């Protein structure tokens with residue numbers, strides 16, 4: 001397989017992309033689809049296939065609020081917050097007790113979940129486990145803990161990351177996070193966050209985070225409320241990721257190393273490189289457990305040994321294939337722009353519902369892997385010292401015959417459905433004059449059109465919040 005792969009790539013010079021597409025086409029023909037499905041595809045009226053926006057809208061159903069009984073004594077609250085909370089019931093000589101895995105992003109969301117969990121049991125909370133430090137997993141712990149004084153488990157680095165409120169790039173990180181999660185978008189525009197219904201931000205509300213008193217560096221076996229737990233360090237979406245395995249129930253809580261969307265190998269709000277090899281290795285680690293119930297911290301649980309094995313295997317293979325295709329292309333001298341346009345998942349992976357790009361995308365992953373290994377420079381000498389944006393913009397305007405003609409071209413591009421080109425032309429106009437109301441409004445319209453072409457909630461939200469910002473800037477710019 002490996003040799004075969006390399007041979008394929010050895011043929012790639014000078015048109016690797018065409019070669020990959022040709023290979024993909026041949027695989028599609030070999031896929032041996034039933035004739036009826038091929039006929040349906042070609043004969044279906046144009047309205048038959050869902051648009052990207054319709055697909056993303058339909059994905060909201062994944063997050064309908066519900067407390068799901070996964071198996072006896074294990075419940076998961078889905079759809080109350082961006083992330084899930086998992087309730088595990090147990091009993092020992094002290095009486096009944098429960099374990100909570102992940103606590104959502106806010107005390108308000110945690111209260112709503114706790115009210116539902118209280119209908120199942122009011123037994124004291126003996127342990128809270130954070131799968132990782134992200135805000136959507138840690139903010140409601142105080143609500144679940146109440147006066148029960150539970151042990152709190154995490155990786156040793158989690159507390160420091162969770163309480164890092166004055167990071168040096170926090171101002172820009174927060175602005176970009178608002179865009180990624182679509183915070184402030186009205187119900188007419190907002191659909192979901194790809195891995196959850198929405199992110200609750202309650203400014204001024206003190207975080208309900210409780211620092212861990214027990215940390216798991218590598219692996220810990222412990223019995224809490226009579227329930228045997230194996231807690232394992234499994235770096236992936238974050239370096240501090242833990243999974244929780246219940247051997248007696250063959251149940252695995254993978255944290256954010258699996259959810260029903262293409263993995264966010266890079267987050268557009270801005271994150272340091274996530275070493276995707278670790279993520280794939282951690283999926284291998286989880287595949288080493290006997291699992292009948294998979295209860296992720298986002299999206300709904302999966303039941304059934306085979307379905308779980310197939311899902312985790314494909315998830316791992318998707319990550320590994322994007323990594324290896326990127327490296328192979330990089331080593332042929334291709335740039336991130338070229339690679340991001342050419343690399344695609346193999347059809348048998350791309351067609352899996354849990355690899356739909358509702359959250360992460362292949363092209364962002366490719367760019368992230370490139371910069372993770374090589375840094376910012378794409379390798380093209382032209383880009384060692386490129387023109388300053390206003391300088392390039394002035395020359396572009398000259399080429400077009402003046403700024404008015406450039407604006408006319410951008411307007412025509414958008415009218416013709418070429419929203420990306422319209423946005424790129426607008427960037428030149430805005431570089432020439434940051435208070436050009438016409439260009440600001442036109443770019444906002446272009447981004448709104450681009451949002452409709454996206455299945456990625458992150459992309460959609462980022463486009464739409466940016467459009468709002470541009471319209472505000474345009475209003476300020478008008479005399």
Ligand SMILES: [Zn+2]
Nearest residue numbers: 083134136256
């Ligand atoms: Zn999360």
